Amino acid sequence: LVLNQQPSSEDETMVPVLTSRKASELPVNEVACVLQADLQLGLTQEEVSRRRAYHGWNEFDISEEEPLWRKYILQVTDHIYKILYGNSDNKSTTHKCEERKYFDSYFHYKQKNPTIHRLNSDQFHLLVNSSSDSLHSDWTQTESESPEQFWFVSTVSSGSVQINPQFTVTRKDILTLHADDVRLSLCLLVADVIVLVRVAVNLLCSVNRLCSVNRLCSVNRLCSVNRLCSNRRLPTCSLVLIGVFYLCVVLQVTGVGYNGAGEVLLDGEVVHGFSCPSVSKVVEVSEQTPGALIALAMKMGLESLQQEYVRLEEHPFTSEQKWMAVRCVHRTLQDKPGVYFMKGAYEQVIRLCSSYNSRGSTLSLNHQQRELYQQQISYMGSAGLRVLAFASGAEMGNLTFLGLVGIIDPPRSGVKEAVGTLISSGVAIKMITGDSQETAVSIASRLGLYSKGCQCLSGDEVDRLDLQQLSNIVSRSDCFYFLPRHKLKIVKSLQNIGAVVAMTGDGVNDAVALKAADIGVAMGQTGTDVCKEAADMILVDDDFQTIMSAIEEGKGIYNNIKNFVRFQLSTSIAALTLISLATLMNFPNPLNAMQILWINIIMDGPPAQSLGVEPVDSDVIRKPPRNVRDSILTRSLLIKVLVSAFIIVCGTLFVFWRELQDNVITPRDTTMTFTCFVFFDMFNALSSRSQTRMVHEMGLCSNRTFCYAVLASIMGQLLVIYFPPLQNVFQTESLSFFDLLFLVTLTSSVCVVSEAIKMVERWRGVEKSPPADCFHEV
The missing domain is CATH 3.40.50.1000 (HAD superfamily/HAD-like)
Known part of the structure; x- marks a missing residue:
């Protein structure tokens, strides 16, 4: 029992109190004595009553669990949901209840996933921690050399986000707003078609690239x-020890890997066991080091040394001190104080040495010997070897320098x-x-x-x-x-x-x-x-090559996002312009609300998302980095967006004007207009697969996801036209084969014009590569 509160003076002799820091500094038995507790039986009933009278009951006020219906309602914090549901009420008020139930279905679908995520986030886990691990909650440590017993490291605190709950429309009542225009605005803001989704889908490709x-x-x-x-x-960070230097002798180490295959050679003769005491002393130091040094011990037949010593103390390696040391004692001499074994950077290890090992004898370390070591380090370093120094001794400041090892880290x-x-x-x-x-x-x-x-x-x-x-x-x-x-x-x-x-x-x-x-x-x-x-x-x-693969994937993602943005912008601008021009020209609305939702959610979804998985060009990694000051909406991209939107609007309005008779709109009029817009979208998506390459250069089937998406969208559109239950929902009627042939011929123009623009840009050299090392100084 460790308490931080200080009791009042009248209870000071009744209830023992001990701070956490003080408790950590005392032996266990003394802590139990101060707290008047028995380590076997615990507290007496009388002591329990006293402490309970002072501290109160060990209980917490537990709030009731948040009900499911409240978690569901709390998701309705976005204005888009309010507009959507408000407009469904508007339809109910204006006696268009048939459409309201479809909006309600969409609304509840959008609510379901966040609520499930909220339920899954209320779980708790037991964490086991070790050195350098990050902690995700408050915790109390049970065993540690640190005097602190409570840790509050990297705790994630979820704060509330202030959202204005008020939603008002000034001057105009919402019932007086044009319902279809509001629906159109909503469709353009649906969260399913944002660029974030496109990036998230591409991250699946990054997982495959490790x-x-x-x-x-x-x-x-x-x-x-x-x-x-x-x-x-x-x-590779797969260290292979290839040389040992002690005194004036260089030993060669053969073999690659950590399996012990290889030999240690001195003047062509194999060094094994303790046949060379000075080298064996180096291995003795490195008994606990991983990888290459363990392999050295295996090659000399000294791998059993690790089992002969007991570690008493450790000084871990840090990047500042550049060395690590352990104090060990032989299992047969555990009554002795032990010996320090050190390894690390030469300039740090040599500072703690006063002597060096010479064929089993200990000699005073002089300036000449230091120069010899320094020359050997320069020679080994120039050969690409990572050099480690070794020392041992009874005192940290009075060690005996043992020698150097050279480790190669092959690329x-x-x-x-x-x-x-x-x-x-x-x-x-x-x-x-x-x-x-x-x-x-x-x-x-x-x-x-x-x-x-x-x-x-x-x-x-x-x-x-x-x-x-x-x-x-x-x-x-x-x-x-x-x-x-x-x-x-x-x-x-x-x-x-x-x-x-x-x-x-x-x-x-x-x-x-x-x-x-x-x-x-x-x-x-x-x-x-x-x-x-x-x-x-x-x-x-x-692996370093994974970084190159990630950069290549990043460039591919950026290009696919540009394709995605081009398609979405041209479609959105065309839809907005179509409704606006119809209103300005005093035409009836060419598309009803359900048709607009179909275009946005069903038709724009699969083709647009499939643009994000367009295969990366084989030469994209060789293209220069993108200038961070450049906007994603370049002049070339804007021209393509506006031209495509212009063709879609003109073509769709032409079909609507051609079908409209006596200024009275019929199901055939909206069906022809609706299908024309959808087919324009399909051809627009085809031309948006690349900003520079032609369709025939990419190949129609190189992106199978795109082919399946377009095919599914066309099949869905045909169902909307020819399937009676869907005809009632979308207010459409069947079209003849010649009607479809006319629409396909007309809508393919957006792809033809887009391909022509690519050819002109290629011919004029608009897409020029910047210098290889290009970035702007600031």
Whole structure:
């Protein structure tokens, strides 16, 4: 029992009180004594009565669960629903009850999904936490070295959103409004046809490319990325130890992988077991290290060392101190104080050493020996090896330096080609690593990121420069070797010159830089929870090529969104203009409310959504990044939208005028007009599949989803025309074969004109590619 309240003076001797921090500092038995509690029997009945009289009953006021009907009603917070339902009441008042029930069905359908989501969100889960995991609720820890017992980390608090409940129409009563015009406005605002849906559908493709997207808003930035800061994901991160250095001797390690296949050679002879005591001492230090160092122990037949030691204490690795150490004791000598084993960066480990190991003997560490180690580090680093130093001893400040190991991190297959493709498309790649300068330059040169004349910046140099100075030279630097805390400054300096930056990371310290970057990319396998939550995207396989695939997918999504927007804008403008012109020309309404809903929800839905899954062009990755200042509604796109809308309006009004007789509208008139508009939509969708390629170049069946959507829409339209129950609902009548042939011939004109515009643009060279490395300085 741990209490934070302070009792009154009169109860001070009656009810014992102990703060949480004080309780964490005392032994368990002493805490029980202070609180007058028995560890086996608990509190006595008398003590329970005293505490109950002081603190009250251990009960909580539990509010009644929110009823289902209230959760359903709370979804009605959007003005669109109010307009829709209000207009259905208007129809009921004006004796058009037949249409009201269809609006009511649509209304309840739109309400169902949010209510179910609200019900599913009221669940609770038990969380098990470990180091660097993020917490999603308040919790109390039961065992920890920390004195804090209550944590409130990353708690999600759901606040209420203030929505104005009032909905009024000034000057005009809603019954006096033109019902069909209100319906038309509603149809154009239906949430089913927004661009967000188009992006969400495309995210399914990203899952297949081993990339998970946390934030939808980051998808539209993928096509604009022109600076990619990558850390260690360029190599495989499958470390292979290939060399050991101690004293003046270099040992060669053969074999690839972590299965122990290979040998350790000294002057051509195999080193096994403790035949070389100094090398065996290095393996003794690395008994707990993963991957390559464990493989070294296996190759020397010393893998059993791990079972011979008991770990007493651990100093974990951090990016700031660049070393880790453990204090262990041999199982047969557990009464001894133990020995420290350390591994880490040479410059950090050597500071804690006062001697070095020479063929089993301990000698004083002098300046000459330090220079020898430094030369070997430079040599190993220039060969692309990651160098680790090892030491051991009874005291942390008085360790014995044991030697160095060189670990190669070979580039992944295909990474060099991916780097070349991205660079040729205008994406400059900055390699950020915590390795030494020699290792960083060697790896960057191998991947084609570094050449003579390029600049390589260290963390100290970054610290000495202010943001403006760093912005002036960051474009000329393709290689950085420093700590994670410098990443944020690099991101800010790149953004300061107008670049769109994508940053990769996996550690807790990378979270701030990932959040500041335009697109933060976390590692799915090695990344921490904090890093993943801060990122916009997560690479499931930790592969650099997945980033290229994501950028390619982002460019494809952007192109598909433009196709989607073109189709939706041209259709919406045509529908609005059609109703407006009919009113201005004193014509009866060419389309009734149900026909408008059919056009928007049924006909626009499948074809429009299928435009978003149009296959990505094979050469889209080689196209330059999109300028963030460019609007999605370019001059070329607006021309195509307006021309298509103009043709649709003129063609539909022509059919309506042709069929209209004596200014009296008949079911045939609206059926011909209705079908004409729908067929215009189908041909308009066909021409909207690409802004540059012709229909015959894409192939009619290259997007099967689009073919099925158009076919389903046409079949649905024929049912509306020829199926008697639907004829009553939509007020249509059957058309002859020649009527359909006339409508198909007329409506195909929108596709023909659109294809002609593409040919003219191609001929005039309107679609010109900008320079490869294009971004505007700000």
